[in-house]
Amino acid sequence: MSAELALLGPILAAMLAAATPLLFAALGELVVEKSGVLNLGVEGMMLVGAVCGFAVAVQTGSSTAGFVAGAAAGAGMAALFGVLTLLLLANQVATGLALTLFGVGLSALIGQGFVGIPIADVPELYIPGLTDLPVIGKALFGQDALVYLALAAVPAVHWFLYATRKGLILRAVGENHAAAHALGYKVIRIRFLAVLFGGAMSGMAGAFLSLDYTPMWAEGISSGRGWIALALVVFATWKPGRVLLGAWLFGGVTIAQLHVQGLGIDIPSQLLSMLPYLATVIVLVVISRDVARIRLNAPASLGKVFHPDA
Amino acid sequence: MTLLRLEPRGEASRAMVYATPLLAVALTLASGFLLFWAMGFDPVKALHAFFIAPLMSLRGLGELAVKATPLVLCAIGLAIGFRANVWNIGAEGQLTLGAITGGGLALAFYGEGGWWLLPLMIVAGMAGGALWAAIPAFLRVRFNASEILTSLMLNYVALHLLNYLMHGPYRDPDGFAFPESRLFEADAVLPLLVAGTRVHLGSLFALLAVAAGWFLMARTFIGFQIKVIGLTPTAAGYAGFNQKKIIWLTLLLSGALAGLAGLGEVAGPIGQMNPTISPGYGYTAIIVAFLGRLHPVGILLAGFLMALSFIGGEAAQIALGLPKAITGVFQGMLLFFLLATDVLIRYRVRFGAKRAVVGRAAA
Numbered sequence: 244m245s246a247e248l249a250l251l252g253p254i255l256a257a258m259l260a261a262a263t264p265l266l267f268a269a270l271g272e273l274v275v276e277k278s279g280v281l282n283l284g285v286e287g288m289m290l291v292g293a294v295c296g297f298a299v300a301v302q303t304g305s306s307t308a309g310f311v312a313g314a315a316a317g318a319g320m321a322a323l324f325g326v327l328t329l330l331l332l333a334n335q336v337a338t339g340l341a342l343t344l345f346g347v348g349l350s351a352l353i354g355q356g357f358v359g360i361p362i363a364d365v366p367e368l369y370i371p372g373l374t375d376l377p378v379i380g381k382a383l384f385g386q387d388a389l390v391y392l393a394l395a396a397v398p399a400v401h402w403f404l405y406a407t408r409k410g411l412i413l414r415a416v417g418e419n420h421a422a423a424h425a426l427g428y429k430v431i432r433i434r435f436l437a438v439l440f441g442g443a444m445s446g447m448a449g450a451f452l453s454l455d456y457t458p459m460w461a462e463g464i465s466s467g468r469g470w471i472a473l474a475l476v477v478f479a480t481w482k483p484g485r486v487l488l489g490a491w492l493f494g495g496v497t498i499a500q501l502h503v504q505g506l507g508i509d510i511p512s513q514l515l516s517m518l519p520y521l522a523t524v525i526v527l528v529v530i531s532r533d534v535a536r537i538r539l540n541a542p543a544s545l546g547k548v549f550h551p552d553a
Numbered sequence: 554m555t556l557l558r559l560e561p562r563g564e565a566s567r568a569m570v571y572a573t574p575l576l577a578v579a580l581t582l583a584s585g586f587l588l589f590w591a592m593g594f595d596p597v598k599a600l601h602a603f604f605i606a607p608l609m610s611l612r613g614l615g616e617l618a619v620k621a622t623p624l625v626l627c628a629i630g631l632a633i634g635f636r637a638n639v640w641n642i643g644a645e646g647q648l649t650l651g652a653i654t655g656g657g658l659a660l661a662f663y664g665e666g667g668w669w670l671l672p673l674m675i676v677a678g679m680a681g682g683a684l685w686a687a688i689p690a691f692l693r694v695r696f697n698a699s700e701i702l703t704s705l706m707l708n709y710v711a712l713h714l715l716n717y718l719m720h721g722p723y724r725d726p727d728g729f730a731f732p733e734s735r736l737f738e739a740d741a742v743l744p745l746l747v748a749g750t751r752v753h754l755g756s757l758f759a760l761l762a763v764a765a766g767w768f769l770m771a772r773t774f775i776g777f778q779i780k781v782i783g784l785t786p787t788a789a790g791y792a793g794f795n796q797k798k799i800i801w802l803t804l805l806l807s808g809a810l811a812g813l814a815g816l817g818e819v820a821g822p823i824g825q826m827n828p829t830i831s832p833g834y835g836y837t838a839i840i841v842a843f844l845g846r847l848h849p850v851g852i853l854l855a856g857f858l859m860a861l862s863f864i865g866g867e868a869a870q871i872a873l874g875l876p877k878a879i880t881g882v883f884q885g886m887l888l889f890f891l892l893a894t895d896v897l898i899r900y901r902v903r904f905g906a907k908r909a910v911v912g913r914a915a916a
Contacts, residue, residue, distance in 0.1 A: 338892050341885060344885045467705075517709070532697060
């Protein structure tokens, strides 16, 4: 086997891992937006999920407990957002920004005693024979459980939204909350549950970063992934399957950038580090330029305040 | 069984517009009290160290003005955009670009400057910030791309660009491997305004921006268009207001002001280029804008309050060993409480079950 091909296996595996946090966060936000709520606080929920997951995993020695704690912490942050925007009718854009700013500070505060602490690696899948396959073995059969969980979440979210009654109601609420309310659906309750789900998924994404991907805690560990996830939802035109495509694309860009540095190509590393962000801008532009497509696919009530008496 | 209900007011309460920021500050202080107590600090002592002790000296008051300067400059621009529903959250990157372009001139003309250098740097700083903001403006107007996401992504790009420059072209040739530039020469540094403090010319620019921002919004047709577009885009469309022009204008304006803020930092208190120009001024300015009710005078007051949270955080870190991250928690909490209490402007809180309301204006 040639050297390039030998390199391809680890690159594929790393790409899938890099796509995982984006997948979690973007799928969660997709469900939130499908219910008509725009939560710009993904980055903040991710950070708090990352630090809480890490702290719990260090204290208990169990990474499973860490992931659960990360998801719970993300949901807790989301609950804050839900109370403000859904019960107190605050502006969703401003509240989402506040959630991110608050999450950045809170995670730094909680995490100050955990900087630089090592943590045991999350065990990876090993199937004799399959994992040892050349090139694709490690990528397909040698990841840890969360990578597979994120992949499984794609069809699960799709099935929920498009094949269940609850998913239909959630989409109806997102398209026209006044009509859904008139039909007797509990708009605020449904949206609150969607927001909690989104928070838990963002928290999972964060915990994956601090427990598995990096694995350690550092301030601002998500470095914009929450915002990239928000862009992915637009890129995917609110379709779960396309989120997967987008997440792989960004995983690919992230890993490619690291490997270009590794191959000794003479581009300053700081300039290469810009690539994922520039790629986000570019795909956003490519998708958004088709105004009709965005208008057809975006939930019609996205970001609008709902008050049953108004 | 609704115990607590929100009932729309006939019209927005003027009193609450002014009362809720104060209420939010009070709630933040109360939460801070609990937070310090929960962390095992003496809450009275901690709050004193955080919010009062820094103000007890001329130097401390000067620092307050120094920190308020970039916050107010950025927030004035952001608020004008927010009024038109143009959500520029890229002030941090625009500030960084202003420092890169303006500070770059100071380094380029090192040793051969003159009286003309500082004015040139100021213009270059504003141009750099405006240029960075022109990217999301162009992408929004031409390609319909959300300025929220593009302006935010450019924050990270700007930070990496600064990092690159500090490890390359901007690095002090005699500074070993440290990612710092040479110290700016005297003709590239903003003059101080008050002896014994670090208050510099930039603070005057911030005050000018407050006055100009007020004039623009309250006394000009452009300001009127901005407000109409923000409140009812459809009406603005019928009136024939050019929304694209307003997007360009608000983004360029806020970018230029943020760029000026960045130049003011490197040519002011920092006095050189380094990789950590801003402790998040561009993000905190978002809070300043909202806390100031998107009004220039309110922003000036809010800017001082947020500046206090920065220097209070540093002071409390030194005096009591409080973690510095508490600053961010306070800032986030304050914005949360403000957004939560703002419901009182348009709604009354009622207890008990719903009664028939006669003659209520449609909300």
